[in-house]
Structure formats: C-alpha cells, structure tokens
Amino acid sequence: MEQTIFQHMETVRGITEQSILKTSEEIADIVPKGFNNSIRWNYGHIAYIQEYLVYGVLDQKINLPVEYREFFRAGTKPTDWKETPPSLADIYSVLSEQKIRIQQSLQGNLHKKLPKPFTNHFGITFHTLGETFLFSFYHEALHLETINRIYQSVVAK
Template identity: 50%
Template structure:
C-alpha cells in the first residue's frame, strides 16, 4: 500500500477511535432530536462502509458478521433494529483490526481496475480499490463530524 494512503487511513481511524474512547457510554445509543441515528450507529456504519469499499466492491469477501449489513448499511436506523447491536467494545475492535487488515490485504492492488465500476449513492463512480479507499476516508470524516455534532448537542 502506498505510504501516504496507509498513513491517511491510520490518521483518520485514530481520530475516530479517540472520539469513541472519550464518548460517555450513556450517550452511545441516544438519537438526538431531529436525527435518525445514534453514535453507535455512526461507528458501526463507518466500519461497514469501509469494509464494503475495501473488499466487496473489489469482488472479495468482507470480514464482518452479517448483522453489520442489517444494522449499519445506508438507510438503516436504530428505531428499526430487531436484534441486539454489537457491543461498543466489539465495534471498537473492528475499527482497530480493520485498518491493519486493509493495509495488509491491499499491498499492491490499489490501481487495479475493479471488474465492475462502483457508483455510490451520491453518483460518484470509482474504478479502482485505491479510489474507493480514498473516498472511505472522506466518508469516515463526515460521520466523525456527525458524531462530534451529536456529542455537542447531547452534552448541553
């Protein structure tokens, strides 16, 4: 993996884990007024989407329990959950393990064309794993900002 991308993945993920580690447990599952999701949902969504962008769109198996798709895919929300979500400790471990796994498994294929270009919900099309991973950092940053916004609102 290119050093700049590996460093960027690590930097973004360390910011996410730091926010998780400083979030009071009693706020993890609170859905702020006017929103559909919680901090736990945002963290699980970060893990799920990055896994999809790193593996599934490249035609590879993802390394997450099936419930991550049911609970954390785009369009899902805690109000619709019919099962117990992963513990925050499990989500934290997934966040930590995922970065190392992605860096190890994408040592030399960042510029390899995807067999089928991937177009996300915003209409952006990606044709390489590297492009997907770069976008996943942006996506994670958006959700990290959402978590920070929730925390400011919930701590008032």
C-alpha cells in the same frame, strides 16, 4: 505514494478510535431531534462502509460480524433494530482490526481495477480500488463530524 495513503488511513482511523474511546455506552444510542441515527450507528456504519469500499466493490467477502450488515449498512437506523447491537468496545475492536487487515491486503493493490465501476449515492463513479479506498476517508470524516454534532446535542441538554 502508497505509504502516504496508508499513513493517512492511520491518521483518520486513529481519530475515530480516540473518539469512540471517549464515548460512553449511556449516550451511544440517543438519537437527538434532527438526526436519523445514533453515535453507535455512526461508528458501526464507518466500519461497514469501509469494508464495503475495500472488499465489497471487488465482490469479495465482507470480513465483519454478519450482523453489521443489518445494523449499519446505508439506509438502516436504530429504530429498526430488533436485536441488541454490538457494544462500543466490540465496534472499537472491529475498527482497529480492520485498519490492520486492510493495510495488509491492499499493499500493492490500489491500482487494481474494480470488476465493474461503482457509483455511490453522491453519483461519483469509481474505477479502481484506490479510488474507493481514498473516498472511504472522506466518508469516515463525514460521520465523525456527525458523531461530534450528536455528542454536542446530547451533552448540551
């Protein structure tokens, strides 16, 4: 079953990687009416939350560039950015490297109990690393759909 889970991660992240490669820097920071965030924010947020749902819930170090927390954690938005965010190429590299690193570190650990149960903003409580990891796929798909909606909104103008 573990191999199936990791294959699913490869599939989901592969879709994300293909999507970011098709996105231009010119449209990455547009926040259309009706949206709170940009395409760039959504890609960075996918990376940050995946990291949190694998390492943060275990009270381990987040292995992303320090600025990812300020740019991409839940509740942030591009209108609050005071610095230049990472390029799409940088975010792509983080997403690709993250996939490999997570698979290596999670081998045989999906059953691992969390130090304390984690409840997300949907009110869902998780007790094991496997539960948070599996939820991260759903989270990634939600943001990919948002990216698609933003893209359609931008190119339809």
